[in-house]
Amino acid sequence: MNRQEQALARLAERYPVMGALPRSAQQRLLETGHWARVPAGGLLFDDHQGCEGFPFVIEGSVRVVKSAPNGRELPLYRVAAGETCIISSSCLLGREPYNARGIAEADTVLMLLPKDEFDALLAEPAFRDFVFHLFADRIANLMQLVEEVAFHRLDQRLAALLLGKGRILHVTHQQLADELGSVREFVSRLLKGFAAQGLVKPSREQIEILDPAGLRRVASGSHDS
Template sequence: MTTPHTPELARLAHRYPVIATLPESARHRLFETARWARVPAGALLFDDHQACEGFPFVVEGSVRVVKCAPNGRELPLYRVAAGETCIISSSCLLGHEDYNARGIAESDTVLMLLPKAEFDALLGEPAFRNFVFHLFAERIADLMQLIEEVAFHRLDQRLAGQLLGKGRVLHVTHQQLADELGSVREFISRLLKGFAAQGLVKLSREQIEILDPAGLRRMASEGRHE
């Protein structure tokens, strides 16, 4: 853990405006009890069956939260960017449960961790309580959308949608796409070769060029209104 400097405190306040709305005594307790950490990209922040030590504020960077299967496959659940909160951390703290997913730093990340006792105390402040539950509701909506995608849409539809909206040329590996979609590289590679055969994309090493975005869009939307 590191000691915060004034710029970090300023970034914290900028990322999380709710802090400025807390009573001065509550802000003082928050800054006195919080622990700070700088973690490199790829660092494991929490894992399945690990006790939740506190409520994380992401000041810089981002955290990828995934569900892991026994065979090593990962299903991406969501990302926590600066200014956002981790719904699994919140639910573990509120329910007094261990983590049931894995959190990995996507980039060099600066975190402020609010210990559980202070998190419980701050829930008594209406502004902080509303902040936690508002973002909790947003994350639940995101997860429901993910469940809908996995349950009701074919992998080729989801892959087509994943390729859209990121520019004409994507610098991405088949493994990265598989991780994003909770699939395996072999399936994604097979589908991409099919897309290429249809003239939708052009494949090269760690690069995908979009040739027919309208065709991908039609494929992505198939079955959504059935």
């Protein structure tokens, strides 16, 4: 197996759509794609930066966030290996700069498909269906995020977040705040209240869940009734 065949096999393992493309399209993709390795914490793209191509994440993961002028961040979604970035797709289709920031959560390997080749591949039904299916999935997730931020109180969202991380969480208050799009002081205040109710036991960079049923009541809002 030569180098290009190895690259195609690696891509197809993460993105099965590659196997559905005509051989000529596969060849163009391999000839024009740029492979890159980004260390953990590295910036892949930033607000107002021009979009250079369509990323295929082979290893690692990317956190996509919206940043405010005061430094606060609202996490939008994560792009794991085998997934793709809807904001990159949107910027390429609309020929607009990025309106969010992408940060490598771990050492990340990706292949960047240049925008001209992205446009050409949209003529292939398999690739076009792949891109628009991505839009449908990500928009549904973003609508869920909007609903949570708009209609759920922070204590409910924090309780639900804690329940999704196991009995003992090795996490800081700042990390929880980042995931919730809030600030550390609010999260610390809520955790102190949860501790007073016997729901959790916070310690340095660790939170133990003591009463999962009680947290579920908080998450559902039924503790108010």
